[in-house]
Structures are given as structure tokens and as C-alpha cells.
Amino acid sequence: MPVAIIDDQPLHYVDQGSGPVVLLGHSYLWDQQMWAPQIAALSQQYRVIVPELWGHGESGPMPAQTHSLDDLARQTLALLDHLGVAKVNLVGLSVGGMWGAPLALxxxxxxxxxxxxxxxxxxxxxxxxxxxxxxxxxxxxxxxxSDALLDIIVPIFFRPGIDPDSALYQDFRQSLRALPRDRLLHSIVPLGRLIFGRDDALEGLSRLDPNTTLVMCGTDDQPRPPAEAQEMADLIGCDLVLIPDAGHISSRENPDFVNEALLTFLANHA
Known part of the structure; x- marks a missing residue:
């Protein structure tokens, strides 16, 4: 996977396909694999770029100058500058949206x-x-x-009815268990505090263009329930698409629905 040096640290990213650029921002505690079905589908007609969060996937530790979601947005713009990409269609899930909207503003x-x-x-x-x-x-x-913490953390990301023996669930659990101490202490924990201690940025949403913005949410998303998505769609004045049979990681729980919704939206806007 290619790498760019941003704020003195290596940022890994996927760069696949050609055409208008689609930039995919993944969730906290995941990596580019969260978007695997979308990379496969979208890269047939778009250039798909997926940066991996600091301390996630193959990216290096979180740079010292990372203090807010705006910094994540600034670092992503630096990646686009490095790649010579002038314009993107940005799809951000979870923290990907939390830095994606500030980037758009x-x-x-x-x-x-x-x-x-x-x-x-x-x-x-x-x-x-x-x-x-x-x-x-x-x-x-x-x-x-620990296993006790995994029992609390892992279910947060999925719809309540998911089979805990499924490959999706077990692979995610294993990936968290395997995270090394240095990565946890120097990237995962501080990044988590940055995300969950974030300021309220709702007032900025009214400045987004409702004609080129879409809000999507899994019907069974526990940490980010549909009521929050509805609130944001109302503030923006844009459409809301609910993703059936999906929790927080809707891109993996109902990939066919998500792919079709994204391809339809991009066909009209990219």
C-alpha cells in the first residue's frame, strides 16, 4: 500500500481505479478493510482513495500536532495535495464523517x-x-x-442480531485483540479521546450544500442512531437514506444496499 509523510508520520492509503475521485473515510478501530466491498464496486468506474487513520491499519502513530477533528481534516487535505487531487467525492463513516464535514467546510x-x-x-x-x-x-x-473489554466494545459496532460466530464479527474481535501496546497507548487511546471529547459542530452543517450532500445510517446503528442522522439531514436540508439490517458498520453489514445507494448518488453528483 502506498504511503505519504504527513506531519512527519507515514500515512498509508489505498489508491485504486481511475475516474472521478471517491475518498472514503473509515471508522475508529477499523481500517481500509471496512470499505472492502465498496472499494471493489466503486473502483470499476472511480478512483477510490482510502486513507487509514493514525495507528490503524498500516499507518504510523498519531502525529504530535493532532489535537482535533479539524487536524484530521487538514491532514487529509495534505494527502490530497500530495496526490495532486483537486476535487473529491467524500464518503465518511463514523469518525470519517466527523472529519469529512469539517474538511468540506x-x-x-x-x-x-x-x-x-x-x-x-x-x-x-x-x-x-x-x-x-x-x-x-x-x-x-x-x-x-482484554476479553472482558472486547465483550463490551465489539458488539457496539454491529446490529444487535448479528451472529457473533460470523467471520465479520470474529475477524474484527481478533484485530482488536492483536493491537500492540505501543499503538494502543500512542494512537488508539489518544485518538479515541479526541473523537469522543469532540466539540459540537452541528451549527456548521447548515453551510453544507444540501443538493450535493447525503446522510445515510443503519437502521440498527446503536452508537449513532437514526435519530441523530435525521437531525443532521434536517439541519443540512438533504436526503436521509436508512440502511436496512445494518448497525454502525453498515458498509460491511449490508454492502449491496450501500454500494447501490453510493453508486446512484455518485452517478448524479460525481
Missing amino acids: LAPERVNSLVLMDTYLGAEPEATREKYFALLSAIEATGAI
């Missing part, structure tokens, strides 16, 4: 269209913020994600 001339999936630009609700910060402190204390 920071550099509107660089974003042709925007899809916000299973994400929320408001502050983290207090109850879940406290829960996530406690989980991060527990990981920090031991330098590992």
Missing part, C-alpha cells in the same frame, strides 16, 4: 459531493462519552484490550 472547492454515514457532528452525549472514556482508561491501564 474548510475547503468547499475541494469537495464535489459529501456522504455522511453512521456519524454525528454534535458533541458525544454525556452518558456515552463517560462510558467510552472509561473504556479508554481501562485500555490505557493495561496496554491491551
Whole structure:
């Protein structure tokens, strides 16, 4: 996988296909594999670029100058500059949307269209913020994600009815168990605190173009429920597409529906 040096650290990314550029932003604790079905489908007619978050996949540790979601947006723009990419169609899921919307507001001339999936630009609700910060402190204390913590963390990402013995569920669980101590302490935990301690950015949504923006959400998304997606779609004035039979990682739980929705949207906007 290619790499760019951004803020003195190696940022790995997928770059596949040709045509108008589709930039895919993945969820916290995942990597480019979260988008595997979309990379396969979209790269038939688009150039698909997928940067991996700091400390995730093959990317290096989080740079010292990363303090906010705006910094993640700035670093992604630096990647686009490195690649000589002038305009993108940005699809951000979870934290991918949390930096994707700021990127679109920071550099509107660089974003042709925007899809916000299973994400929320408001502050983290207090109850879940406290829960996530406690989980991060527990990981920090031991330098590992224990089985007990995995039993709490892994189900958050999926619809309640998923088979816990399925390859999707078990592969994700294994990937978290295998995260090395250095990566957890220097990237995963601080990045988690940055994400879940984020400021409320809802007021900026009204500045997005409703004609080139789409909100999507799994019907069974637990951490980012459809009510949040509806709130954002209303603030933007854009359409909301609910993804059936899908939790937070809707791109993997209902990939055919997601692919069709994205291809339809991109056909009209890319």
C-alpha cells in the first residue's frame, strides 16, 4: 500500500481505479478493510482513495500536532495535495464523517459531493462519552484490550442480531485483540479521546450544500442512531437514506444496499 509523510508520520492509503475521485473515510478501530466491498464496486468506474487513520491499519502513530477533528481534516487535505487531487467525492463513516464535514467546510472547492454515514457532528452525549472514556482508561491501564473489554466494545459496532460466530464479527474481535501496546497507548487511546471529547459542530452543517450532500445510517446503528442522522439531514436540508439490517458498520453489514445507494448518488453528483 502506498504511503505519504504527513506531519512527519507515514500515512498509508489505498489508491485504486481511475475516474472521478471517491475518498472514503473509515471508522475508529477499523481500517481500509471496512470499505472492502465498496472499494471493489466503486473502483470499476472511480478512483477510490482510502486513507487509514493514525495507528490503524498500516499507518504510523498519531502525529504530535493532532489535537482535533479539524487536524484530521487538514491532514487529509495534505494527502490530497500530495496526490495532486483537486476535487473529491467524500464518503465518511463514523469518525470519517466527523472529519469529512469539517474538511468540506474548510475547503468547499475541494469537495464535489459529501456522504455522511453512521456519524454525528454534535458533541458525544454525556452518558456515552463517560462510558467510552472509561473504556479508554481501562485500555490505557493495561496496554491491551482484554476479553472482558472486547465483550463490551465489539458488539457496539454491529446490529444487535448479528451472529457473533460470523467471520465479520470474529475477524474484527481478533484485530482488536492483536493491537500492540505501543499503538494502543500512542494512537488508539489518544485518538479515541479526541473523537469522543469532540466539540459540537452541528451549527456548521447548515453551510453544507444540501443538493450535493447525503446522510445515510443503519437502521440498527446503536452508537449513532437514526435519530441523530435525521437531525443532521434536517439541519443540512438533504436526503436521509436508512440502511436496512445494518448497525454502525453498515458498509460491511449490508454492502449491496450501500454500494447501490453510493453508486446512484455518485452517478448524479460525481
